[in-house]
Amino acid sequence: MVDADGIRVELAGLHLRNPTVLASGILGISADSLKEVACAGAGAVTTKSIGLEPREGYTNPTVIQVEDGLLNALGLPNPGIGKFSEEIRKLEDLEVPLVVSVYGYSAEEYSEVAKVAAESGASAVELNLSCPHAKGAGAEIGHDPKKVGEVVKAVKGRVKVPVFAKLTSSVADVAALARAAASAGADAVTAINTVKAMAIDVETARPILSNRMGGLSGGAIKPVAVRCVYEIFEAVNVPVVGCGGVRTWRDAAEFMLAGASAVQIGSAVAYEDLAVFKSVTTGIAEYLKEKGFGSVKEVVGLAHRR
Amino acid sequence: MSGWHTDDKQLRTVKIRRAESETERVKTLCFEDKLCASAEPGQFVMLWVPGVDEIPLSLSSVNGDLVSVTVKEVGEGTRALNKMKRGEVVGVRGPFGTHYKIAGKTALVVGGGIGTAPLMLLVQRLLEAKVKTTVVEGAKTRSGLLFTKQLAKMGEQADLKVVFTTDDGSHGVKGLATDAAEKILSAGQVNCVYACGNEPMTLKVYRLAQRYGVHLQASLERYMFCAIGVCGSCVIGKYRVCKDGPVFSQNQLKEVEDELGKVRRDQKGEKLPF
Numbered sequence: 001m002v003d004a005d006g007i008r009v010e011l012a013g014l015h016l017r018n019p020t021v022l023a024s025g026i027l028g029i030s031a032d033s034l035k036e037v038a039c040a041g042a043g044a045v046t047t048k049s050i051g052l053e054p055r056e057g058y059t060n061p062t063v064i065q066v067e068d069g070l071l072n073a074l075g076l077p078n079p080g081i082g083k084f085s086e087e088i089r090k091l092e093d094l095e096v097p098l099v100v101s102v103y104g105y106s107a108e109e110y111s112e113v114a115k116v117a118a119e120s121g122a123s124a125v126e127l128n129l130s131c132p133h134a135k136g137a138g139a140e141i142g143h144d145p146k147k148v149g150e151v152v153k154a155v156k157g158r159v160k161v162p163v164f165a166k167l168t169s170s171v172a173d174v175a176a177l178a179r180a181a182a183s184a185g186a187d188a189v190t191a192i193n194t195v196k197a198m199a200i201d202v203e204t205a206r207p208i209l210s211n212r213m214g215g216l217s218g219g220a221i222k223p224v225a226v227r228c229v230y231e232i233f234e235a236v237n238v239p240v241v242g243c244g245g246v247r248t249w250r251d252a253a254e255f256m257l258a259g260a261s262a263v264q265i266g267s268a269v270a271y272e273d274l275a276v277f278k279s280v281t282t283g284i285a286e287y288l289k290e291k292g293f294g295s296v297k298e299v300v301g302l303a304h305r306r
Numbered sequence: 307m308s309g310w311h312t313d314d315k316q317l318r319t320v321k322i323r324r325a326e327s328e329t330e331r332v333k334t335l336c337f338e339d340k341l342c343a344s345a346e347p348g349q350f351v352m353l354w355v356p357g358v359d360e361i362p363l364s365l366s367s368v369n370g371d372l373v374s375v376t377v378k379e380v381g382e383g384t385r386a387l388n389k390m391k392r393g394e395v396v397g398v399r400g401p402f403g404t405h406y407k408i409a410g411k412t413a414l415v416v417g418g419g420i421g422t423a424p425l426m427l428l429v430q431r432l433l434e435a436k437v438k439t440t441v442v443e444g445a446k447t448r449s450g451l452l453f454t455k456q457l458a459k460m461g462e463q464a465d466l467k468v469v470f471t472t473d474d475g476s477h478g479v480k481g482l483a484t485d486a487a488e489k490i491l492s493a494g495q496v497n498c499v500y501a502c503g504n505e506p507m508t509l510k511v512y513r514l515a516q517r518y519g520v521h522l523q524a525s526l527e528r529y530m531f532c533a534i535g536v537c538g539s540c541v542i543g544k545y546r547v548c549k550d551g552p553v554f555s556q557n558q559l560k561e562v563e564d565e566l567g568k569v570r571r572d573q574k575g576e577k578l579p580f
Contacts, residue, residue: 027538027546029575036544048538054574060352060360060383063532064399065315074531077539079576203319203395204356219310247310270534271310273549 006295007285009043011239011262012162012187014097014123016043018281019252019296023243023266024049024101024126024166025074031090038096040274041281043262046099047084049128050117051137052109054080058133059210066199069218069245070267073133073211076103081113088120097123099164103137107147107154118159125161127151127186129177130168130193132215139168139193145180152184162187164241167228169221170196174228175235182236190241190264191228195221218267219245226258233259233301247272249283256284256296257303314341315534317354317397322390323372328452331379332420333388334366339398342373346405347428348502348525348553351375352533354397355390359383362530364424364502364552365401376423376452402533404553406523408435410497414520415441416487416511418503419450424525425502426453433464440467440490444483444503448476484510491518498523505580509567512559522556529573539575542566 009016021044027033028047037045057077064071078084081102091098100117102125104110114125129142129151141147148165155163165181167174169192178189194215199208207213225244232240242260246252247268255263268276284296293299324336342351345365353375354360361383363375379385390396406428413432417425422443432439445451450472457468470478471486479486484507490496491514501511501524508524515522528540528547535549543562545551550558559566569577 026536027541029538029571030541032544033538033541033546048575054576056573057531060531061317061354061397062360063534063537064317065311065534068310070310070536072532072537074537077531077574079574083576201317201319201356201397204397206356208317208354208397210359245310267310267536270315270532270536271312273535 009262009296018043019262020277020280021262021264022046023264026266026269031087038094041278044097044099046101046126048078049076049101049103050078050081050084051103052113061208064208069216069220071197071199071214071216073209073214076134081116085116085120092121099124099126101126101128103128105136107150110151111154111158114155115158118161122161126164126166128166130166132194132196133211142168143171145176148177149180149184152181152186156185164188164190166190166193168193169224169228175231178232178236182238188239188241189232190243191232192225192244221245226254229255229260230258249280249287252280252284253287256299259301261300314400317399319395319397322392322394325392329449334374334376336372336374338371340371342401343368343371345401347431348405348424349401349403351398351400355383355386358386366423366426378420403548404551406500406553409521412438412495412497414490414496414499416483416501417443418483418507419445421503422452428500438465442469442483442486444471446473448472451477488514496520505567515556523553525552
């Protein structure tokens, strides 16, 4: 039987009341909005990616709908960890784990931001090694396994909270990135970030996003994300967090069968609003019950049997 | 299973059908769009000026399939938009957000400057619903007042009273729109107040509505990227202006009293005083 305990998940030392996690970049700019997402039923919440210095982000258009998903190039707008640490401090009594997403232009920067985030009260930090539209940061660092290892190692040396490495799918061998992260001490791996993409308006013959290129999310990238989770699950022993196109319990179940211990939900908020966290959780509980499983753990990676 | 698509979120390109100057820095642009034509008063669209910017704007009128936005030049994007001529192409997403709802038989509509734009569509609907309506429009000076002729004309043929206020007395009553609003509220006939203007004005109207025990619906504005409830840039307290707003009820505003008219967030998400 699946009860409230059966839907609980232990993720790299964090205790999640259910396997749904707010993905980075969605709503996580203020303490109040993160509280609202927790209140709506998420098992954990992730902040927007925070850097050492404030960043304005790009000029609009920054988010548009494309075939089966969203395309965005917000450009990592954030007030910098100095100001943002005030928001983190306001979340001391948050009912669920708070993951602070961190980006930087060097291993030192990542580790400095992560240190302040952890000191301010983050339950875990997630390293954004995968944003496809920030020059010099994100995927530009995260496409190289050696650099991924350096960043993870530098951060692990400065914080005691669990460290998640969020990886890009835009490489030939995503498992190599995961291995580099895990052997440098990452406590979990998140896969995937948005996929570098573009849309052009044929009427005006112009790229629509002001940054021209951005990251694709939503249903369009789910099969790519599921494949990455599947490959990573075989390559490393740390837990995997699935991300990319989760909107229903079926999507979440697919990620779990591929090897995800938890799933992040982002773009689906545009279509299902915050109710998505509860509906996915309820659906997963029913699925487990229907199939005779007692916990989420029992289905993680099940599709790997031959 | 529905796809990851809704018609309102999809960017459409439309031709500008009419571009008319309201004042030196304010223009009304008309375009044809079926979805926008289904909008309710207070809802907004994201207007893309190709190659320049994309801007949130409330609809100021709906006539058949023809709709309009009224734009004040405040930056590069709005300046480029106001230079656009008939036949030029803009992109549009929306309509998005909550809207004003007709409540009661007597309405007070309070607009500050460019904030009057979405209220014009509301006034049209109030009059159609035979609601006894008073409009108070305030601006710093005469040149900041919008739709003066249009409102006067509407008043000729319907149950509409219009009061203009200017800080310097160059047109209408000298003083603030909120002072004129208080006079009307104190007479005790109003059921519902509708407001749109700068936020310190909205805060004053909010306090007036509390004091005189009338309903309030007010539209707020915040820095906005996505307009579809995901990016979080437009948050006030627990609410997203793009999705939970832009039109908020008095009870909702009560929940964000700490921030209303006092702080907003910039593009970086950093808090700034008004």
